[in-house]
Structures are given as structure tokens and as C-alpha cells.
Amino acid sequence: MATDRTTAPTDKNPHRVLPPSAKRKHDVNRKRQARLGWYFSTPALLVVAGVTIFPIVFSVVMSFSNVQVLGSGFQLSGATLNNFGIVFGSAKWRYALAFTVIYTVVTVTIEVVLGTLIALVLERLRGVRGWMMAMLLIPWSLITVISAQLWNYIYDPTYGAADAIFSALGLGHPVILGSNASAIIAMMVADIWKTTPFVAIIVLAGLVMLPGDVYEAAEMDGSNGWQTFWRITLPLLRPTIALAVLFRILQAFGLFDLPFVLTQGGPGYATTSLAVLGYQAMFTNLSFGPGAAVAVTTAALVVLGCIVFLRVFRAQVNQGEEN
Amino acid sequence: MRIKETNRRPAKSPWSKRFRAAAFVSVAMTAVVLSGCSSSSTPTPSSTSVASAPGTADSGTISWWASPITSSGADPRTVLIADFEKAYPNIKVNLISAPTDTDTNRATLTTQISGGAGPDVYMGDVIWPAQFADHQLATPLSQYLPASYFDTFAPGLVAGATYKDQVYGAPFFEDQGFLYYRKDLLAENNMKVPTTWEELMADSKAIQAKGQAQYGYVFQGASYEGATCNYMEFLTDAGGTVLNSGATSSTVNSTEALKALTFEQQLVTSGVSPQAESTYQELQAMNEFSAGNSVFMRNWDYGYSTSQAPGSAVIGKVGVAPMPTFEGQKTPGYSNIGGWNLYVNPHSKNVAADLTFIKWMTGSDAQKTLATQFSEIPTNQAVRQSPDVVKSNAVLAVVPQTKLIARPAQTPFYPQVSTAIYTNVSAVLSGSMTPAAALKAAETAINTALSGGGL
Incomplete structure (x- = not known):
């Protein structure tokens, strides 16, 4: 050398x-x-x-194989649909699928609405925008495992802040993570808190890029703020919002860390997402075949979901242009 | 498209030769990287039944994978290693600190061992033997060690580490359920320590009615392994079982199991136990008890020392007893077995040194250190019964009076069996399922798991 x-x-x-x-x-x-x-x-x-x-x-x-995990390595044999049979036949999987889909739809919808509102406000706050954005980014930049742990403290039935607030309001001591509906809602709140800023920042980037002359023209034509928003801002923002929604669907569908830290999928299996189910199958039960089938079906479903979403969204955009 | 074509360079390229050379280099480099990954794989272990382990028994370097045993003070792992290296100066032991979460620990070990690597000796959960044996992730120790060695352990422990007539783990230290109680509150109300569940419930209600404690009994009911441990105690007290003797089908949908689960539900609905039981793990139960909020607590052996640590509201007010049982059953009630075994990786190259290490760790010196210095329950029967160990703390004094029940871990599908139990128990405690429906669901899930068709 x-x-x-x-x-x-x-x-x-x-x-x-x-x-x-x-x-x-x-x-x-x-x-x-x-x-x-x-x-x-x-x-x-x-x-x-x-x-x-x-x-x-x-x-x-x-x-698609019979997988044996042995001390000497992974052994794959045969081509089989057995793993998918196990997955589709499992009531737990069907529940996890329903839970994950509902969770994704609810959190993404709320995040997009809230995020867009925040972005609209931020766009007007010229002076302090930087500070506000920095503050907004704190939840987003926290590692989910850590923010989940923080929410765990808040939801703690013995010394949690949420419990103190509920009892101060005269609402008693609801066990937030202890019943199905409240555990699911609590998890959604933690997710929305964390990822709304992400949507807000993407939408804000789109807002800043919008051409000013369109707004001037609208003003000349006597359009009020409400009309301007629905007829101009929102249609122009569609591609940006679509991008944010796509990112969010992909992430929300892979929900893992929040239930892993907050409830371990419980109570019962009320908060068992597809990713948690796949993890348990692979790494607790060591059934890698069915676990892989869970992962593959989840991936296929999320891709399918995104394609459908893009189709619908494109149709809407085209319709808007025709009008 | 056309623009692209006109811009295209003539096909003749002076770089093709160099490209080939570079491609060759990069393929070679990748090959080196990949082969580096797989070079650690070793041949499968020999299946001879003769007691001659590969390697040398009194020299070499071995690695020991163990998660932290205690959370504060001196580290028992390093103390024991130092003592061992004093006894065997030619064996060097490298400690690898394993993840504290049991499932993460298992996942990491599984991937390492099936990848042909991993530690020589590892500390693993007592519920792992069947699963690990079935997946060939552990060496059968009974291949190398005589029956007389396994006779040194307290009864029941070796059976729990046995799968298909081979012993896979050497019991290292044990843990089990204990009933912790408030001495002061029981004395004030002229009550003796309850020996039945019914008595515990009645005493709790009386003390709660006087406003002396918010709760009567705190235990583990969250959707995790601990809920299986707790339910096993109620279930066995009621005379029920989870699996038939051959571990081929579920027996959990029985009147005994219904009695046990209904009682567990009543603890919550009556207010004796917190509404939040379906979120309680060991820590939450411990926090309530240490804060002085509960008369009784079910917890593992560290419950006593943790309740006496600075910051606790119940210092000097806590007693420990064997678990209660249901009325009409022979006292005491059953305590579920927890704890850790030592296993040997099938890829270990110096099994003889591994065995020397394991024998020393389960021998009287190490076991005495674990008991007297670190308050762990020794697995070695002679040490467990020796007067200075029994004297050394309140919990160890109770151990000889307790009755033990293992979890139904004799099947390689145990993780799914346990999931079927704890998800349904936790669902009952959260109020979203009736005990009868939960047991039916658990039975279906267990039978599916045992047939190999579970998820």
C-alpha cells in the first residue's frame, strides 16, 4: 500500500x-x-x-414453506399454503386485522384534519413560526418506545396524571388501559399526539409553495376566506395531503411499539395489532412460517390499501379539474 | 423516447474491461462479507449417550449469557464469576449481559443459536425446556451428567427441566409466589394470617370497611405471562389443570377452572382488588403494597426486600406466608414456580468447561452466596434446608412450608398455551368476558395450539 x-x-x-x-x-x-x-x-x-x-x-x-427453526439453522421444506390457512383461520388474526384497520383509519383521519389546521395557523405565524415548529417537532422526534413509556406514566391507574385529572373533574377513577375501548382510545391519543406534527409539517411545506397570484385573483373576485379555503387551498394541497396520508397509512398499519410498551396487546387481545401478532408468532412461539404469513399478508394489504387510496384520490383530483 | 436514443453513446466502450474488473472485485468483496457472516456455523452436536463432553473440564474460556439477577447493589453474576474463577483459575468466564425482558431474551438467543453462534452457557427461563429442546436450541445435560447430580436439587425442579426423558436445564435459582401481608393491620383487627381464599376475602372486606386500606389483595392480572402464573395458583387450589397428562389436549374448561376464574373475577368486582387488575404486573402490585394501599399482595421472592426498601410506607409492617387455598382443600395453597435454569448451547466447543461451570454454580458455595447475599431461593436441596440459609431472611424461612405447581410447560407449544390463558384471564378481569366464555375460548385456543395450528 x-x-x-x-x-x-x-x-x-x-x-x-x-x-x-x-x-x-x-x-x-x-x-x-x-x-x-x-x-x-x-x-x-x-x-x-x-x-x-x-x-x-x-x-x-x-x-409458503414449512419452516423449522432448529439449533442448526432454519430448515425450509415444501411449498404449502398451510401457513396462510392458519392465519386466515385464526380468530385472533381477524380481530388484529379489524383492529389495525380501524386504528389506521381513525388515527390517520384525525391526524390529517388536525395537522392541516395546525399548518394553516403556522403559515400565518411568520415571526414565531420557527419556534412553534421546533416545539411541534418534539413529540415527533421522540422515539416511540420512550413516548409510549411517558404515556404509560400518564395513564397509570395509581399515580398517573390522567387519573388525577379525571378524579379532579369528578369522573372517578377509570382504568384507562384496563378496558378494551378506553385502552384503544388511549393508544390512539398517544399516536395522534406524536404524529400530528409530522402531517402539519408536510402540509405546511405544501402551503408555502402555493402560488400567490391565485389568491390575489380570488381576492379580486370577492371570495371570502371560507370559499378560498375550500375552492383553492384544499384542492391545491391535495397532492401534499395525499403524500402525508400515504406515509401515515404505511406507518400506522405497522403499529407495534405503542401496544408493545403500553398494553402488550391487552387487555385480553384488544390491542393486538398485526405486527404484534406476527412478532409473537415468530419470536415467542417460534412459529416462523405462520409469522411470515402474517407479515406478508400485512404487507400485501397495506400496498393494496395505498393503491386503492391513490386511485380514489386521483379520481377526485380529476373530477375537481373537470369542474 | 427519441431524445434519449439520440443521446446514447456508441456501444463501444473503452471501460468495459475495467468494468468487468471492478465488478469482479465487488463480487469478491461481497463474498468475503457474506462468508464472514456464515463462518461461525459449526457442525450439529453429537448425539452420543456416553458421558464424555467435548473440550477440557478445567481450562479454556467460556461465555455466560445472563440477564441481571438483582436490580441494585452488587451484581451476583460478577460476584459468582469471580468466586468460580478463584476455584478454577484456568477457566475464564466472559459475562454477556442479556436483555431483561424474557421474550426479547428468548428471541435474541434463538436467532443467535439457530445462526450457529451464541454464548456457551445461558441462563434461561424455567418454562423454556420443552420449546428449546424441540427446536434443538439446548444440549441435553443428562447426556453428560449422572442421575446423582440431578438428585441434589429440590424436588420438582428437575422434572420441570425435563422433556422426553432428557434434562435440558440445570436449575440455578428458583422463584415462586408468596403471600405478603400487613402484620400491623392483621394484629389491630385480631386476625391471623389467612390460609384460605375465602378468609382472605372476608378479612380484606372488613379492613377495607374500616378505611384502613384501599384494597385487600393485589396480584398480577395484565395480559402477560404473570397472569398465567397467578391463575395457575387459583386453578390448582381449586383442583383443576390446564392440560391432560400427555399434554395432548386442554382440560381447562372444567368446573374447577370456572370456580378459580370466578373467584379471581369476584376479587375485582367486589373491590377487594383494584379495578385496574387487568393492567397489573409485578411492579404495579408492588407499588400499591409499598404505598400502604393494600392488606395483601401476591408477588415473587423479592416482594419482601422491595417492601422494606427506603421510600416504602410499610417498613417493618410486612409478613410473608405460603399462599392460601380454597376452603376444604389441604393447606397451604399452591405457589407457582418461576426462576431460571442454566442451559448449554449445542454449538459450544468446550462443553466440559461449561459443565464444570454449571456444576459449580449449582453447588453449595454458589447457591449459599445466592441465598444469603442476594436473597434468591437456592435450587440445591441441602443448601435450601441448611439452618443459616433458613435463618438469613424471612422469605427463605417460609420456602420449606410451601407447595409448588409448575406451569404446563411440558409442551413445546407452551407459549401459545400461556397466551390462551393470560389473554382470557385478563379479559375477564377487565370485564369484557364472562369466566365461562373465557374458559371456552381458552380451551379452543389451547387445542388449536397443541395441534400445531395456532397463531
């Missing part, structure tokens, strides 16, 4: 050989460099492919 270094910057180096004035040659040189860049990054890219594409393909393969 040491000798290489000393001999490297000689006339073998193409930079020195090429006359700097020749523009075409300079272009070629840049292309060479770009290709060289690709060559050097190929190993890294292969590793990245290995840690993302391989696991995805492997879990699809696992979901």
Missing part, C-alpha cells in the same frame, strides 16, 4: 494527462468519474440489497 501511494499521483493519473482546455475531453472525464463512482459503490449497494431485498424475498419464501 505504501508504495502504491507514492507512485499514484504520477502521469498515469488521467487528470494530469488531459489538457484542461479540452472541454469535450473534460466531459468524458466526468463520465468516467461517475462510472468509477458506481464501481466503488457496487459492494455497498450489494450489501444494501442483501439486507433489504433478501429478507423480503426470504420472508415471502418462508410464508
Whole structure:
């Protein structure tokens, strides 16, 4: 290596050989460099492919095989639909699916409405916008496991803040995480608290980019604020909101950390999401085949959900344009 | 499209040779990286029944995977390792601190061992043997160690570590349910320590009616393993079981099980136990008890020392007793077995040294240290009964009077069996299910699990 270094910057180096004035040659040189860049990054890219594409393909393969996890490694045999049979036949899975879908729809809807409202306010707050955004980002930047633990303290039936507030209001001592409906609502509140700022910031970015002349024209035509919002702001914001909704659906459908910390899927299995169910199947029961089937069906469903959403949304946008 | 084509460079490229070279290099580098991942795999363990373990018994380096045993003070793991290395100066033990969450611990170990790596010796839960044996994640110790070694343990513990006639774990320290009570409140009301559940309920109501405590009894009822432990105690007291003797089908939908679960529900509905029981793990129960809010508590062996720690409202007011049972049954009631075993990784290269370590850790010196310095319940029968151990703390003095029941972990599907129990018990305590419906649901789920079709 040491000798290489000393001999490297000689006339073998193409930079020195090429006359700097020749523009075409300079272009070629840049292309060479770009290709060289690709060559050097190929190993890294292969590793990245290995840690993302391989696991995805492997879990699809696992979901269609009899998987045995042994001390000597994973043994896959046969092509079977057995794992999917177990998944679709399980009442627990059907419950987890319903819970995850309802959870996603409710939290994403509320987050988008709240987030858009916050963004509209933030856009007008020119002076303190930076400070407000920084404050908003605190919940979003907290790791979910930590924010879930904070909510756990709030919901604690013995010394929790929520309990103190409820009893001060004369509402007694409801056990927030102890009954099905309240545990689900409590989890949604924690999620909305954390991710509304994310939606707000994406929508704010969209708002800032909107062309000012449209608003001027609207003002000239005597449009009031309410009309401006429904007829101009919202239609123009549609692509931005669609993006935020897509991100949120993808994340909410993979709900794991909140139930893992707050309820471990309980009471009963009231807050068992698809991800928690898959985790339990794989890492507690060591049934990797059915666990992989849960993961694959979940992924397929979320992709399907996003496609349907985009279709509907595009149709709406087109309709709006035609009108 | 057309624009793209006109811009395209002629096919002849002076770089193709270099490209090939670079591609070769990158493939080679990737191969090196990948082979690095798999080079740790070792051949499967030999299945000889002769007692000759690979490696040398008195030298070498071994790694020991163990989660923290106590939460404060000196670390028993490092104390024991130091003592062991004094006794065997040529064996070096590297401690690997394992995750404290049992499920995370199991998941990490499983992936490591099935990947061909992992620690030599690991400390694992008492409910793991069947599952780990079935998945070949542990070496059968009875292959190498004689029956006389397994006779040194307290009765019942080795049976719990046995699967298909092979012993997979050496019991390291035990834990079990105890009834903690408020000495002061019972004395004030001229009550003796209850020996039946009915008595406990009546005493609680009387003391609560006087306003001397908010709750009568706190226990573990959240949707997690602890709820299975608690239910096992009520169930066995009532005379019920979870599985038939061959562990092939559920027996949990019985009148005995209904009696047990209905009583557990009544504890909550009557206000003897908190409404929040369906969210209570050990910590929540401990907090209520230490705050002076409850007359009785079911907890593990650390319940006594934790209730006497600075900051507690009940210092000097706590007694410990065996669990109560139902009226008409022989006292005391059953205590569920918890605790940890030592297992050997099938990939370990120095099993002989592993066994030396395990034998020492379950021998009298280490067991005495665990009991007298760290208040853990020793598994070694002689140590457990020795006068200085019994004298050393209130909990260890009660141990010889207790009656033990193991969880139905003799099936490799135990995690699903337990999930079926604790989700349904917790649902009853939260008020969303009747005991009868819960037992029916649990039975269906257990039978599905035992047939291998559970999720």
C-alpha cells in the first residue's frame, strides 16, 4: 500500500494527462468519474440489497414453506399454503386485522384534519413560526418506545396524571388501559399526539409553495376566506395531503411499539395489532412460517390499501379539474 | 423516447474491461462479507449417550449469557464469576449481559443459536425446556451428567427441566409466589394470617370497611405471562389443570377452572382488588403494597426486600406466608414456580468447561452466596434446608412450608398455551368476558395450539 501511494499521483493519473482546455475531453472525464463512482459503490449497494431485498424475498419464501427453526439453522421444506390457512383461520388474526384497520383509519383521519389546521395557523405565524415548529417537532422526534413509556406514566391507574385529572373533574377513577375501548382510545391519543406534527409539517411545506397570484385573483373576485379555503387551498394541497396520508397509512398499519410498551396487546387481545401478532408468532412461539404469513399478508394489504387510496384520490383530483 | 436514443453513446466502450474488473472485485468483496457472516456455523452436536463432553473440564474460556439477577447493589453474576474463577483459575468466564425482558431474551438467543453462534452457557427461563429442546436450541445435560447430580436439587425442579426423558436445564435459582401481608393491620383487627381464599376475602372486606386500606389483595392480572402464573395458583387450589397428562389436549374448561376464574373475577368486582387488575404486573402490585394501599399482595421472592426498601410506607409492617387455598382443600395453597435454569448451547466447543461451570454454580458455595447475599431461593436441596440459609431472611424461612405447581410447560407449544390463558384471564378481569366464555375460548385456543395450528 505504501508504495502504491507514492507512485499514484504520477502521469498515469488521467487528470494530469488531459489538457484542461479540452472541454469535450473534460466531459468524458466526468463520465468516467461517475462510472468509477458506481464501481466503488457496487459492494455497498450489494450489501444494501442483501439486507433489504433478501429478507423480503426470504420472508415471502418462508410464508409458503414449512419452516423449522432448529439449533442448526432454519430448515425450509415444501411449498404449502398451510401457513396462510392458519392465519386466515385464526380468530385472533381477524380481530388484529379489524383492529389495525380501524386504528389506521381513525388515527390517520384525525391526524390529517388536525395537522392541516395546525399548518394553516403556522403559515400565518411568520415571526414565531420557527419556534412553534421546533416545539411541534418534539413529540415527533421522540422515539416511540420512550413516548409510549411517558404515556404509560400518564395513564397509570395509581399515580398517573390522567387519573388525577379525571378524579379532579369528578369522573372517578377509570382504568384507562384496563378496558378494551378506553385502552384503544388511549393508544390512539398517544399516536395522534406524536404524529400530528409530522402531517402539519408536510402540509405546511405544501402551503408555502402555493402560488400567490391565485389568491390575489380570488381576492379580486370577492371570495371570502371560507370559499378560498375550500375552492383553492384544499384542492391545491391535495397532492401534499395525499403524500402525508400515504406515509401515515404505511406507518400506522405497522403499529407495534405503542401496544408493545403500553398494553402488550391487552387487555385480553384488544390491542393486538398485526405486527404484534406476527412478532409473537415468530419470536415467542417460534412459529416462523405462520409469522411470515402474517407479515406478508400485512404487507400485501397495506400496498393494496395505498393503491386503492391513490386511485380514489386521483379520481377526485380529476373530477375537481373537470369542474 | 427519441431524445434519449439520440443521446446514447456508441456501444463501444473503452471501460468495459475495467468494468468487468471492478465488478469482479465487488463480487469478491461481497463474498468475503457474506462468508464472514456464515463462518461461525459449526457442525450439529453429537448425539452420543456416553458421558464424555467435548473440550477440557478445567481450562479454556467460556461465555455466560445472563440477564441481571438483582436490580441494585452488587451484581451476583460478577460476584459468582469471580468466586468460580478463584476455584478454577484456568477457566475464564466472559459475562454477556442479556436483555431483561424474557421474550426479547428468548428471541435474541434463538436467532443467535439457530445462526450457529451464541454464548456457551445461558441462563434461561424455567418454562423454556420443552420449546428449546424441540427446536434443538439446548444440549441435553443428562447426556453428560449422572442421575446423582440431578438428585441434589429440590424436588420438582428437575422434572420441570425435563422433556422426553432428557434434562435440558440445570436449575440455578428458583422463584415462586408468596403471600405478603400487613402484620400491623392483621394484629389491630385480631386476625391471623389467612390460609384460605375465602378468609382472605372476608378479612380484606372488613379492613377495607374500616378505611384502613384501599384494597385487600393485589396480584398480577395484565395480559402477560404473570397472569398465567397467578391463575395457575387459583386453578390448582381449586383442583383443576390446564392440560391432560400427555399434554395432548386442554382440560381447562372444567368446573374447577370456572370456580378459580370466578373467584379471581369476584376479587375485582367486589373491590377487594383494584379495578385496574387487568393492567397489573409485578411492579404495579408492588407499588400499591409499598404505598400502604393494600392488606395483601401476591408477588415473587423479592416482594419482601422491595417492601422494606427506603421510600416504602410499610417498613417493618410486612409478613410473608405460603399462599392460601380454597376452603376444604389441604393447606397451604399452591405457589407457582418461576426462576431460571442454566442451559448449554449445542454449538459450544468446550462443553466440559461449561459443565464444570454449571456444576459449580449449582453447588453449595454458589447457591449459599445466592441465598444469603442476594436473597434468591437456592435450587440445591441441602443448601435450601441448611439452618443459616433458613435463618438469613424471612422469605427463605417460609420456602420449606410451601407447595409448588409448575406451569404446563411440558409442551413445546407452551407459549401459545400461556397466551390462551393470560389473554382470557385478563379479559375477564377487565370485564369484557364472562369466566365461562373465557374458559371456552381458552380451551379452543389451547387445542388449536397443541395441534400445531395456532397463531
